[in-house]
Amino acid sequence: EAQVTQNPRYLITVTGKKLTVTCSQNMNHEYMSWYRQDPGLGLRQIYYSMNVEVTDKGDVPEGYKVSRKEKRNFPLILESPSPNQTSLYFCASSSLTGLYEQYFGPGTRLTVT
C-alpha cells in the first residue's frame, strides 16, 4: 500500500529538549516536504527536499532542521523546541512529474510546554 508514515503521532515535550519526527514514504517519490498547521492559518511549508541531499527552506523554517540521506526518509528535527512550535505537523511526498497530488502522512500533534 502506497503511504507516508510519521512517528510519533502524538508527542508532549518540554522546552529545549531535542526531538525528531520521522517521515518515510514507500512510493519512490523525489519530492518530500514538511508542513505545520495552526488554527486560522492553514498549512505552511517548513522545509522541502527535491531529492537525496537536496533540501531547502520553506515559508517558516526557523527553529527546524531536516536531512535527506535516503530517498524514502525525511526527518524533521527540533533542536531546542519552544512553545510556539506547538502545532500539527504533516509530512508529504510526491512525484516531480506533472502536477499531481501530494500524499500526506497522518500528522504529528506536538505540544511543547
Add this chain to the structure above:
Amino acid sequence: AQKITQTQPGMFVQEKEAVTLDCTYDTSDPSYGLFWYKQPSSGEMIFLIYQGSYDQQNATEGRYSLNFQKARKSANLVISASQLGDSAMYFCAMRVTGANSKLTFGKGITLSVRP
C-alpha cells in the same frame, strides 16, 4: 507568489443537499494545479480532487466536482448529495511548476452537515 483565498465562514448544509465551497487563487504562473483536501476531526488530510490549469473540462470525482473558472481565478468545490460524513474542514490548495513544488493552502472552510 501564489495565494489562495477561502473567505466563507463556517458552512452548514442539510443532508442530501448540494453545497459549494468557494476558493479563489492568484498566480502569475500559467501552469498550475488546484487541489481540494478534506480534513475530518481525526486530523488526516484526504485528497479529494485535482484540476490542472490547462484542463478543458471541470474535474469530477464521484460526488465532488470542481467548478473551474480560469478567467475569474476561482476553483469552487461542489459536493452533491451531502452526507453526515462530509462534516469536516476543507482546504483549497495550489501548486505551480518550479524549484519548489510546494502546495500553497487557503485557511480552510468548516462544513457541517445537518441531519
